[in-house]
Amino acid sequence: MKSLFDLSGQTALITGASRGLGQYFGRALAGAGADLIVTSRRCEDLAPFVSEIEAMGRKVIPLELDVRDHGSILRMAEVVEAACDQVHILVNNAGCNVRKPAFDVSWDDWNLVLDTNLRGSFFVAQQIARGMVRHGYGRIINIGSVTSVSGFAGLGPYGASRGGIKQLTMSLADDWGKYGITVNCLAPGWFRTEQNKVLYEDRAWVEYITDRIPLKRTGEPHDLDGAVVFLASESSRYVTGQTLLVDGGVSTGATRATSRPAVPIEKDDEK
Template sequence: MSENFFDLTGQVAVVTGASRGLGQYFARALARAGADLVLTSRDANALTPFVKEIEALGRRAVPLALDVRDHDSIQRMAEQASAAYEQLHILVNNAGCNVRKPALDITWDDWNLVLDTNLRGSFFVAQAIARQMLPHGYGRIINIGSVTSVMGYAGLAPYTASRGGIRQLTMSLAADWGGQGVTVNCLAPGWFRTEQNKVLYEDAGWVDYLVERIPVRRPGAPNDLDGAVVFLASEASRYVTGQTLLIDGGISTGALRATVSKRS
């Protein structure tokens, strides 16, 4: 065991949804901590520039196609990942999507798209990778959730349902696999600017509204998640399982003033 509990040298991390956004930040953080990578996207060719970036850091990166709504695709990815590396140590279950609509406008297909991607997909990816981890008696599974797993937000009914499900799923899988050396935790970001929500950040009034409710008084920056994902992937978190770690600047506290503030 390394004296540095956060050293991932010699370990392999699977990161789903790594063609853009937070998935790439998670992968970079793990690579900088020493991990080699399996990177997935629905289009493996879209990963080529990012693979080159990871290789420039001195790490190996294997790009694989994965559609988390397709069970055969999940099984194929797990088999290819296991063929590429002797052992898989870490899974960052990041692939997801969102549909922003008032609740009355959500369609049957909208609901199925979000739940099938975010919740069903996360379960079956975790199951497939756990089958590779359990014979080795070691694994770190990190399900990517959201502050919406603990708070309700108008216009996000399918998304909040899926993320609440991820939180519960994390606890169940932790109970299933903890005795066999595999921990399962949920990393839940707060409000970070991503491709899914960038239109909101183009509205200065909305940003002011958001920042007023975040105790640290700013939205999240992607590298705010680096330490958390490395912690949950590393030996430092060996006695942590079934937990949801909120990286949200404190917005989940409620962030409502009970006193009148003095403004200049």
Template structure:
């Protein structure tokens, strides 16, 4: 197979939640593969440093404001993005949040914040961009899930429910939009250090405990995700849809209990 299958030159990718963390990891990988970017955050000015970084790679980067918990913000962002570029080829539904608590301490508002951000927001962003993709007869939608899409962990009840929902949503949307030339897949990272879980990785004992339970014997590194995101965004995955690609060092392969 030619490496041209992984070439994203001439493509435009929209990435939500790109002001930090894995959203920027995905953006760098897609830009290096040739894609121009539209990046979103609740505050557009938070995207300025990353946009400069993308432009230094030689790609264009358009910052847009988006609050995925707000219906009108989603509608405005989709309208602005489609008006600003000729086409949107790839959507990376990355915006998300977590509130880590024991199940008995989760509040009504905690639940709504997590589910509204991670699941409802992902659906309506996908819906808004898919209308444009359906008209073109082409698209790659990548919903960002988690190892919690397939495994349950104490302290992550609402978060796991939202990520499990993303896995199921991915399969439904793949069936809905496949006839229109759109693939929909879920990229599910394992245990990667992010702002959401930074405190855990500052505990040496916990990191040793985690590492012992990962078959590859280390937590994930950002560049472990680069090949997977480019694959799902490119023509290399043209016949892959409705799938959840776990990039987790193998931890989801067996019944392993993780202490949080």
């Protein structure tokens, strides 16, 4: 069974790895044996993370990448092609959010979020998949969200982008499956990150969202470790086009327990 999750000898490229979940994905993949290529808009921001991964005994290449700039994507792909024999795994993690009521969202707000989360993910995948096709193997993991399948007020552009990621994942899976490439979407629920840390400063909001989660807690970054390694490894070789929700069950539509009458438990008289 261990061999199904072993990434030794493989290289994973992770976008948006200067902070947040991108780094947790990197730690999990490196822990499973993968070497890394990590990107950020400012390469110097990657230095602490690079040192951390090297201390784990893994090779790591930091690269500058702005996923909103097609030229930057093309330059990154050229450097990767020259520096690495093969990229086995792509984690399309780079993303951003603008949290506003729908009436307050500007044209520029919309473009910022969609260009980063959706358009950027497509064109990064397009470039990296070219090499995967030549080798007849690849694992592409697009990062979605619980908003890929559920609606939340104040998250119009973000939800549209993450819903688009879900649909894009299915399309690319159908497009590239014949080349030995799987494409899946990893969709976290409510995890505390730099993007949403302001929400976690609101105790009432934390209590509200926690009450909607069947497991009664928001996510811890390590809750994603097994999922990302699964989707990156041989253990998921017959899984493609899927959205894997790691959300504590919030996407079930759970509501406050006090809003529903308790279900009586029938006793078994024979015990």
